[in-house]
Amino acid sequence: DNEIVMDEDNIREYDKRYNLHSWSAQKNLNPLVITKAEGIYFWDINGKRYFDMSSQLVNVNVGHGNKEIIKAIKEQAERLPFIGPSYAVDVRSRLAAKVIEKAPDNMGKVFFTLGGADANENAIKIARMFTGRQKIFSRYRSYHGASFGAANLSGEPRRYTCEPGLTGFIKFFDPYIYREKIEFKSEEEASRYYLNKLKEQIIYEGADNVAAIFLETVTGSNGVIIPPKGYLQGIRDICDEFGILMVCDEVMTGWGRTGEWFACDNWNVKPDIITFAKGITCGYEPLGGVIVDKKIAEYFDDNVLMCGLTYNAHPIGCAAGCATIDVYEKEGLIENSKKMGKVLGAELEKLKEKHACVGDVRYIGLFSAVELVKHKGTKEPLVPYGKDPEKIMPRIIDKLRERGFSTYSHENCILVAPPLIIKEEELKEALSILDEVLDFVDEYIEK
Ligand code: PLP
Missing domain, CATH: 3.90.1150.10 (Aspartate Aminotransferase, domain 1)
Known part of the structure; x- marks a missing residue:
């Protein structure tokens, strides 16, 4: 009124x-x-x-009130606020190229969403399509979003909103050394302990059934839990051994938060899939996405990508994303x-x-x-x-x-x-x- x-x-x-x-x-x-x-x-x-x-x-x-991003949004709103996802648009092409340029060098393509939860939803589907496997591993102290699939992926109490939960979503413990009852002599020893436990759990779940291991590269909401030395590489090795996809949820940690473009860059580990949102547009517009390794991108050359959103790669979101990346670089x-x-x-x-x-x-x-x-x-x-x-x-x-x-x-x-x-x-x-x-x-x- x-x-x-x-x-x-x-x-x-x-x-x-x-x-x-x-x-x-x-x-x-x-x-x-x-x-x-x-x-x-x-x-x-x-x-x-x-x-x-x-x-x-x-x-x-x-930060708030960035004039460059606001200008890019205004211009896009006047020029072409919306056109369906099947068309090519300058800001859509430019942002996709920029995202791949900033991501680890094994990455091939990106599927844009509106935020973090739907990025993870789509990553679950992509991992299942690509591997033909069903089970998804993720950690207890994690938050991956509030929509039904992403909430099942999450391990902390916000998951209880969908009890008893979907079958095939399996939780493992994170390397929360401060609260571990065991005293480790080194970070490497701690990593070995957690990785051995995870490997054992995967074997008992049937490694051939496991599509992906999801992890927040650095656990965010649940207390900024930083992976000990050797941990992420160890996850990478387990994934390679069993043909499982390593998915890093960089919704919170991506886009500079940890001092690198993506948190996985701190350890030079290359996941198969990265999900992101938040810092790509810093809230000036809603946008998220799923970045996939070249081999996954190629798989969808001949296989149908069964994912879709009316607002997939929304032009105003993409314009904001391009401007935001420019701000990270210029400043x-x-x-x-x-x-x-x-x-x-x-x-x-x-x-x-x-x-x-x-x-x-x-x-x-x-x-x-x-x-x-x-x-x-x-x-x-x-x-x-x-x-x-x-x-x-x-x-x-x-x-x-x-x-x-x-x-x-x-x-x-x-x-x-x-x-x-x-x-x-x-x-x-x-x-x-x-x-x-x-x-x-x-x-x-x-x-
Ligand atoms: N993944 C992580 C690591 C998050 O921190 C969040 C939100 O806080 C999400 C996913 C969900 O993102 P969104 O709230 O944009 O759906």
Whole structure:
């Protein structure tokens, strides 16, 4: 209704009356009303400024309000906002070529989707078509999306929305060394342990039935779990041994987040399939995709690719994608992610040293998590798995937000993943807010 003047109260009132928010009981929601976003900041309707320390949902890598991307979207909207997926369009061709140029050199072609979940849905189908096999392995501490297939792929509690789950989706444990009961002498030894277990599990599932192993190259939402040395290469070797496809979900980690174009580049491992979304357009338009190895691309020369979306390779999304990749290049954001990642890591180590409540900090590029505990020695998590009766984690997030630091938490971890354009002074200023709030958490656990 154009006649209604939207002020803070009725924006919220209409929102509460008509909008369904994800992953929430609706009654007690009290969303901030946001009116502006620029660079690493956004502002609420009262003019209060927030550091966007999660880049929203770890997707706004280039920061807010980028003029180049907005211009490309406007131009595409005026020129050709939509044409069906069967036609060739300049931005469609250009973006596909750019994606393949940035991906590891074994990659051949890309199938564009609208986001991460449908990228994974299509990757499952492609892996099954290519191998003629059915079973799909993925890890417990993983999130691959909320649509039915992607939720079955996910291992964490958001998977419970589709219990008892689809047959043929098998879970294995991730290399979460900090919480492992075994003390490993080295990262390599840890990798060997997890890989041997996985190999045993594959054999017992019938290796010939397994189409693909899906993994977030660096586990994201579930606590930024970084693969130990030799782990990803070990997965690659297992896949090669048994003719299984290695699928890296780079929805969160792709496009510079970890200091390389794709996280797998940190270990020089070449997966057969990469799924991506988020950072390809940084939220300026919805876009995702599935990148496939040359041999998979060739397979579909003669075999029908049974995948389709009305908005496959949407021209406005592709225009935004082209402009976003140009921004990464022109502004040197992949390099800045690596450089600022070192600062972030050093600062987080100081917080761990200083605060009794910080059990572990994990970081790579501008992707990090602070794991909170009740006791450093016992590693008892600040909140038990899947439960938070005293709502401690939301209280910590609220305290951060009150002080102008916006992020989110998962289980007992606080995510820190600012836009890749952040400067050293800004990063340090934001982390001083985190430092202050961790003092409260120290007091809480000492009580
Ligand atoms: N895969 C990973 C690793 C993610 O982090 C996410 C979203 O957070 C998804 C897939 C799902 O992407 P989308 O929300 O765009 O469907």
